[in-house]
Amino acid sequence: MKLIALAPFSWAHRGVQVEHFDEGAEIETEDQDLIEVSIDEGWTKVDDGSRMAAEDELPDGGGSADPSQSDELLPPVTDETPAPKPGRKAKAK
Numbered sequence: 495m496k497l498i499a500l501a502p503f504s505w506a507h508r509g510v511q512v513e514h515f516d517e518g519a520e521i522e523t524e525d526q527d528l529i530e531v532s533i534d535e536g537w538t539k540v541d542d543g544s545r546m547a548a549e550d551e552l553p554d555g556g557g558s559a560d561p562s563q564s565d566e567l568l569p570p571v572t573d574e575t576p577a578p579k580p581g582r583k584a585k586a587k
Contacts, residue, residue: 495529496541497521503537 499519505528506512515521520541523529532538 495523497523497529497532497538498541499532499538501537503532505532 497520499515499517499521502515502517504512504514507525507528515537521528521538529538533540
């Protein structure tokens with residue numbers, strides 16, 4: 495399966511072989527744990543080929559230099575501190 499990294503992250507294959515993926519990296523893998531966890535956590539999305547098709551339609555064959563024109567959906571940026579996950583203590587400031 496081919497994935498596209500939406501955010502930089504590292505993954506430990508078989509729990510020992512650490513590999514870092516940069517944002518925008520194309521990841522070709524059959525590692526079901528990597529596929530499931532990275533998609534569930536929002537680190538990656540399945541590459542459906544639409545990115546290449548969209549780039550081919552542009553006259554210069556490249557993407558837009560203006561990040562506001564990106565077709566990828568990113569989570570909204572907020573100044574709020576996320577609530578701690580259940581079962582974990584909140585860190586004191």
